[in-house]
Structure formats: structure tokens, C-alpha cells
Amino acid sequence: MEGTDISWWSVLIAVIGGAIRVSTPYLFVSLGETITEKSGRVNLGLEGVLVMGAMSGYATAVLTGEPWLGVLVAGCAGALLSLVHALVCNLPRVNDIAVGIALFIFGTGLAFFLGKPFINPSAPRLPDIDLGWWSASPQVQSALKINMLFVIGFVLALGLAWALKTTRWGLVLRTVGDSEEAAQALGYNIARVRTLGTVAGGFLSGVGGSYLSLYYPGTWNEGLSSGQGLMAVALVIFARWDPIRCFYASLLFGGATALGPALQTVGITANYYLYGAAPYFLTLALLIYSSSPKRALEGAPGEVSINR
Amino acid sequence: MTKSLISRRNFLRQSGGMVTAGAALGALPGLVAAMDNVTVGFIYVGPRQDYGWNQSHWDAAKKVAAIDGVTVVEQENVPETAEVEKVIQSMIELDGARVIFGTSFGYWDSLKKMALQYPDVLFTHIGAIWKEGDPANVIGYRGYTEEAHYLCGIAAGRMSKTGKIGFIGSKPLYFIYNNCNGFVLGAQSVNPEMTCNVVITGDWNNPVKEAETTNSLIDQGCDVIIANVDSPKVSVETAEARGVYTCGYHSDLSALAPNGFLTGAEWNWASGVEFVEAFVAGDSYPNLKRGGFKEDMVAISPFGDAVPQEVRDEVLAAKQGFIDDTLKLYKGPLEDNKGNVILEEGEVIENTDTPFKLGVDWFVKGTTG
Numbered sequence: 001m002e003g004t005d006i007s008w009w010s011v012l013i014a015v016i017g018g019a020i021r022v023s024t025p026y027l028f029v030s031l032g033e034t035i036t037e038k039s040g041r042v043n044l045g046l047e048g049v050l051v052m053g054a055m056s057g058y059a060t061a062v063l064t065g066e067p068w069l070g071v072l073v074a075g076c077a078g079a080l081l082s083l084v085h086a087l088v089c090n091l092p093r094v095n096d097i098a099v100g101i102a103l104f105i106f107g108t109g110l111a112f113f114l115g116k117p118f119i120n121p122s123a124p125r126l127p128d129i130d131l132g133w134w135s136a137s138p139q140v141q142s143a144l145k146i147n148m149l150f151v152i153g154f155v156l157a158l159g160l161a162w163a164l165k166t167t168r169w170g171l172v173l174r175t176v177g178d179s180e181e182a183a184q185a186l187g188y189n190i191a192r193v194r195t196l197g198t199v200a201g202g203f204l205s206g207v208g209g210s211y212l213s214l215y216y217p218g219t220w221n222e223g224l225s226s227g228q229g230l231m232a233v234a235l236v237i238f239a240r241w242d243p244i245r246c247f248y249a250s251l252l253f254g255g256a257t258a259l260g261p262a263l264q265t266v267g268i269t270a271n272y273y274l275y276g277a278a279p280y281f282l283t284l285a286l287l288i289y290s291s292s293p294k295r296a297l298e299g300a301p302g303e304v305s306i307n308r
Numbered sequence: 309m310t311k312s313l314i315s316r317r318n319f320l321r322q323s324g325g326m327v328t329a330g331a332a333l334g335a336l337p338g339l340v341a342a343m344d345n346v347t348v349g350f351i352y353v354g355p356r357q358d359y360g361w362n363q364s365h366w367d368a369a370k371k372v373a374a375i376d377g378v379t380v381v382e383q384e385n386v387p388e389t390a391e392v393e394k395v396i397q398s399m400i401e402l403d404g405a406r407v408i409f410g411t412s413f414g415y416w417d418s419l420k421k422m423a424l425q426y427p428d429v430l431f432t433h434i435g436a437i438w439k440e441g442d443p444a445n446v447i448g449y450r451g452y453t454e455e456a457h458y459l460c461g462i463a464a465g466r467m468s469k470t471g472k473i474g475f476i477g478s479k480p481l482y483f484i485y486n487n488c489n490g491f492v493l494g495a496q497s498v499n500p501e502m503t504c505n506v507v508i509t510g511d512w513n514n515p516v517k518e519a520e521t522t523n524s525l526i527d528q529g530c531d532v533i534i535a536n537v538d539s540p541k542v543s544v545e546t547a548e549a550r551g552v553y554t555c556g557y558h559s560d561l562s563a564l565a566p567n568g569f570l571t572g573a574e575w576n577w578a579s580g581v582e583f584v585e586a587f588v589a590g591d592s593y594p595n596l597k598r599g600g601f602k603e604d605m606v607a608i609s610p611f612g613d614a615v616p617q618e619v620r621d622e623v624l625a626a627k628q629g630f631i632d633d634t635l636k637l638y639k640g641p642l643e644d645n646k647g648n649v650i651l652e653e654g655e656v657i658e659n660t661d662t663p664f665k666l667g668v669d670w671f672v673k674g675t676t677g
Contacts, residue, residue, distance in 0.1 A: 007528075010527050010528060013527065014523070014524050014527055017523065017527075018520050018523075021519075021520070021523075022516060022520065112355075112385070116355070116357070119355050119357045119358055119359075120357045120358075120359060122545070122564060125549075138527075139527040142523065142526070142527065142550065143527075212515075212516070216516075216519060217515040217516055217518065217519035217542040217546065218519070218542070218545060218546070219515055219539075219541055219542045219545065221354070221355055221358055221513070221515065221539060221541075222354065222355050222385060223354065223511075223512075223513035223514060223515065223538075224515050224516075226511075226514055226516060226517075228516075257516060257517070257520060258520050258524075260517070261507055261509070261517060261520045261521035261523075261524045262520075262524045264506075264507040264508065264521075264524075264677060265474075265505050265507055265521070265524040265525050265527070265528045265530075266528065266676075267505070267676040267677060269506075269508070269677050272508055272510060273510050276509070276510045276511075276517070
């Protein structure tokens with residue numbers, strides 16, 4: 001085949017471009033889940049929150065013509081849905097994992113139900129930032145078309161890492177998440193901190209959903225999310241509750257998603273189901289790797305129910 | 309489990325066996341009594357307004373619902389698993405459906421199984437893979453969309469500047485091969501140098517992967533994209549945003565790409581109306597119905613503004629060729645993309661040669677993938 005080296009170059013470009021394009025929902029959901037888990041709770045319902053955010057954001061953009069308003073509404077819808085999780089989990093002897101699964105199913109079901117009228121219309125998309133102007137190659141230009149939400153997500157990851165480490169509320173959040181007794185002794189309202197943590201996580205996940213529906217792939221239908229919300233929860237464990245590592249892990253997952261299509265377009269078609277399964281395979285492999293019995297889960301909040 | 313949950317499932321569990329046993333005895337009187345008011349069930353694999361596959365069936369469902377005395381019940385998002393059998397059961401036993409339209413390819417085995425269980429119910433399947441020995445109350449019908457893809461290919465071949473076009477397929481099934489071959493052969497009929505990159509996504513519906521695939525193909529230099537997935541909406545919109553041409557599939561997508569839309573390959577499932585009418589009237593019906601433009605079972609979308617008049621004329625002339633049966637899709641000399649000779653010079657495959665088309669598991673020469 002002629003031009004093989006050009007093809008390999010373009011696979012690389014496609015994987016990098018794909019990593020940037022596909023990673024944003026993972027990034028937002030994993031940052032949200034990091035906040036929630038740092039407060040000592042697991043919200044497995046973020047897949048439902050993501051889908052709900054995607055639907056409400058798309059619907060808002062269709063109705064008002066304002067994609068950024070859609071992002072805001074998506075965040076608020078996610079926050080509201082997560083508030084349900086937080087309030088239910090504040091009740092005594094409620095298992096947050098079980099509530100999360102219920103919320104997952106409820107959120108997707110509600111979004112499918114309310115989203116029926118919005119499958120057909122087209123919504124305006126969020127604008128790009130063109131960072132590839134310096135290159136003559138249209139491939140590079142397209143790969144470096146970056147969405148504002150990706151940039152916001154990156155800044156948010158840095159900010160969150162800093163805030164968790166050095167600010168007062170970061171410390172409070174970590175205390176509540178690490179030891180209920182200590183937090184109680186210090187006089188913090190545990191339920192309130194956790195409620196706020198869960199709601200903030202839901203807001204970010206909702207925004208992550210709006211990226212799916214308003215930018216990439218930029219549509220609303222019932223197959224829109226292929227489990228990004230669930231994988232992002234697994235990704236948090238792999239990233240050891242560290243926002244910066246969440247960013248890298250999201251890029252990795254995005255690149256894995258882009259690998260299959262990129263290889264097929266240059267004519268490598270063997271085992272495409274395997275490439276297609278790459279993100280899921282990666283989730284499994286990373287979880288197995290990070291759950292080795294010889295190492296403790298460093299960085300894991302002490303009160304998170306998977307550690308108790 | 310509380311008492312309030314005695315819904316369809318429990319009802320089915322308890323009554324299923326009894327009704328099945330009674331079905332054979334009660335079939336004939338039940339059939340006559342049901343004729344005044346026939347309930348028809350439509351089962352979709354996704355949402356019915358998806359700008360794609362399911363929407364093309366929903367259009368047919370609306371035509372069926374317009375028949376006097378026919379009520380349509382529908383269920384969306386039914387996966388291709390044992391789930392569809394439960395849905396069929398509840399449509400038959402709770403809604404009294406007498407005709408079931410199973411509108412996804414993977415329902416086939418379930419439809420055959422249920423057809424044996426409910427011999428007085430008519431089942432239709434869109435794969436048109438019915439063969440002698442399968443239950444008589446099953447109909448397979450399907451349009452030869454490869455003919456419509458051939459026409460899209462002509463437009464693509466005329467409009468492409470790079471000489472490379474892209475085809476996105478969902479699953480490696482015979483009709484995906486045929487559609488792709490039609491697309492490529494159409495393009496090569498106007499420009500023998502045309503090549504095509506093919507990507508199989510492995511899913512009927514996976515918007516992220518479809519967008520990613522569309523971007524990858526464009527990065528490879530393909531400047532006309534057609535997507536054979538359940539809803540080509542994402543692919544069409546992505547290609548439009550990247551400034552390349554697209555062709556639609558399933559239903560009319562021209563509104564999604566005002567600049568780059570060429571034309572599209574569409575179904576005409578309205579033949580389903582004939583089956584219901586024949587069944588209601590007690591007439592006979594064919595078990596297998598296939599056809600292309602000649603039998604009015606496929607169509608093409610309205611041309612986009614980008615397509616100049618001489619290209620439109622060329623496409624419409626080819627369409628007339630299919631209608632008159634003067635234009636054959638597969639004719640020799642024909643090689644596949646691995647160099648195997650498929651047809652010798654002078655060999656011609658009839659457009660209605662379904663057995664040949666069912667056996668197609670190769671891409672024509674000039675295709676990468």
C-alpha cells in the first residue's frame with residue numbers, strides 16, 4: 001500500500017485528536033466523582049446524571065438556541081438529580097451504592113422519557129477554539145480544534161487539585177471523607193458537607209453530559225452514552241482520587257476510543273471488535289492492576305464504602 | 309415482590325403455558341372474530357424518530373395505522389435478545405396483536421420461535437432471509453438498497469475531488485457488503501479510479517464512535533461519507549461541520565447538511581401495508597418479498613443544492629436503468645479487493661438474484677477495509 005508512513009502518522013494524529021475530543025465527558029464525571037468520593041460517598045448514579053445532563057442541555061439548546069445556557073441547565077439538572085442521592089443517603093442505614101444504582105436507572109429512564117421530542121431536532125453546537133492554525137495539514141487542524149469545555153475541565157482539574165490540598169474547605173471535605181469521628185469531634189456537619197460534595201459532583205457530571213449532546217458527537221438519542229459515566233467512576237479509582245491523574249486517565253480513555261476507527265480507516269481491519277472494546281478492556285485491566293492485594297489503595301477516602 | 313407488581317410479566321408467567329396450549333384449538337375462531345379490528349404490533353430496536361432506520365419503519369407504521377379497522381401498538385428500544393420474545397408475547401396476549409412487525413435484523417430467531425408458538429399470528433421480518441421450511445406465518449421483506457447506494461455512488465464519484473470516498477458500516481452483514489459495493493461500483497462507473505475506505509463500527513448505534521470514525525475517514529482524505537448505521541445523523545452533521553460531502557441512508561437527511569448533502573439511499577417499507585391488507589382480507593401473501601427501484605421498494609432522497617443538474621440527470625438516468633432492468637449492479641469483469649475474480653467478463657448477476665446477494669461477504673476492488 002502506498003503512503004504507509006503517512007497513514008501511521010495520521011493514526012497518531014487521530015488518536016491524539018480523539019483523546020482530546022472524547023475525553024471531556026470522562027474528565028468532568030471523574031472530577032465530579034472525585035469530589036463526591038472525597039466527602040466519603042460513592043455516587044454510582046453518575047451515568048444517569050450524565051444522560052440526564054445530555055438530554056436537558058440539548059433540549060435547552062433546541063428551545064432557546066443558546067448552547068451555553070444548555071450547559072448551565074445540564075449542570076443544574078445533574079445537581080438536582082444528585083441532590084436526591086445525597087438526601088436519601090443522609091438517612092440512617094442507607095447504602096449509597098444501592099441508591100446510586102437506582103439513580104442510574106432512574107436518571108437514564110427519565111432522560112429517555114423526557115427526551116423523546118428532542119431526538120429529531122438539531123441543536124446549535126458549542127463553538128471550537130482553533131489551536132491548529134499554525135499547521136498546514138487539515139488533519140492536525142481538525143485534531144486541535146478544542147472545545148472550551150475541555151479547557152475549563154483542565155483548569156478545573158488543576159484548581160481542584162490545589163483546592164483539595166491547600167484550602168480550608170478542601171481540608172473539611174477530606175476530613176469528613178476520611179474519618180467521620182474526627183469530623184464530628186471537630187464539629188463539622190457531616191451530612192451537609194456530603195450533600196454539597198454530591199451536588200457539586202452531579203453538577204460537573206451534568207456538564208459532562210452536555211458536552212456529549214452539544215459538542216461531540218453533538219446529538220441526542222438514547223444510545224448517546226455508551227457507559228462513559230460508569231467508566232468514569234472506575235477511572236476515579238484508577239486515578240487514585242487525584243484530579244490531575246483524572247485528567248491524564250481521561251485522555252487515555254479518549255485515545256483508546258479513537259484507536260479502533262483510526263486503525264480501520266488505514267486498512268487494519270483484523271480484530272476490530274477488540275479495538276472497539278479497548279476502553280472497556282482498559283477499565284478492567286486498570287482496575288485489576290490497581291486492586292492488587294500487595295498495595296493498599298493510596299489516596300482512598302477512609303469513609304468511602306468500598307474501603308470500609 | 310408486592311402485589312402491585314402483577315403486571316405483564318406475572319400475567320405472562322402464569323398464563324403463558326395455558327394460552328399456548330389453547331392457541332392451536334382457538335386459532336380458527338379467534339382469527340375470524342379478530343378480523344373486524346386487527347391490532348398490529350411494531351417493535352423497534354431504537355427510538356422511532358431517529359432520523360434513520362427506526363424512523364423509516366415508523367413511517368410504514370403510520371401507513372399501516374391508516375388502514376380501516378387497524379390499531380397499531382408500538383414498543384421502542386427493544387434489544388435483540390430474549391427480551392423481544394417477551395415483548396411479542398405481551399403484544400399478542402395483552403394487546404391482542406394479530407400481526408407483528410419485527411423491524412430489526414437480529415429479531416429473526418426470536419420471530420421464528422414465536423411464529424411456531426403463535427401460528428395464527430402473522431410475523432414480518434425485514435431481513436428477507438425467509439427460506440423454505442421456515443414457518444409459513446412469517447414474511448421476510450426488504451428493499452435492495454444497494455441500488456440506491458449505486459446512485460449515491462454516482463453522485464459521490466462526480467463530486468469527489470480527492471477520488472476517495474468513505475463508507476461507515478455497522479456490522480459485517482451481507483446487506484452492508486452489498487450497500488458498500490453498490491456505493492463503490494456507482495462511483496467507479498463515472499470514475500474508474502475511485503477508491504473507498506470502509507470502517508465497521510460493530511454497533512448499530514454508537515454516536516461517539518460514529519463521529520470519531522467520520523473524522524478519521526475525513527483525515528484520510530475521504531471527501532464523501534455515507535454511514536450505514538441506525539441513525540446517520542451524527543455522521544452527516546460531523547461531515548457537514550468538516551466541510552465534506554455526505555450521502556444519507558434510511559430516511560431523508562437533507563435538512564441536516566444544507567451545504568454538503570448530495571442524496572441518500574432510502575427504504576420504502578410501505579409494502580408492509582400490503583401484507584396487513586392481505587392478512588385482514590384473508591388473502592394469500594408472499595413469504596418473501598424483495599425488490600429495488602423496479603418494485604418500488606427503495607428510493608433516493610431529494611438532491612442537495614451542491615449537486616449540479618448534469619449529475620442529477622446522470623443519477624436519474626441510472627435510476628431509470630434499474631427500473632427498466634437494463635442496468636445490472638453486479639456484472640463482469642468483477643474482482644474483490646483481495647484480487648479474487650468474482651465474475652468473468654460477460655457474466656451478469658440479475659438484480660433480483662437474492663441468493664447471490666445473500667452470499668456477498670467481500671468488497672469490490674478499490675475498497676480498503
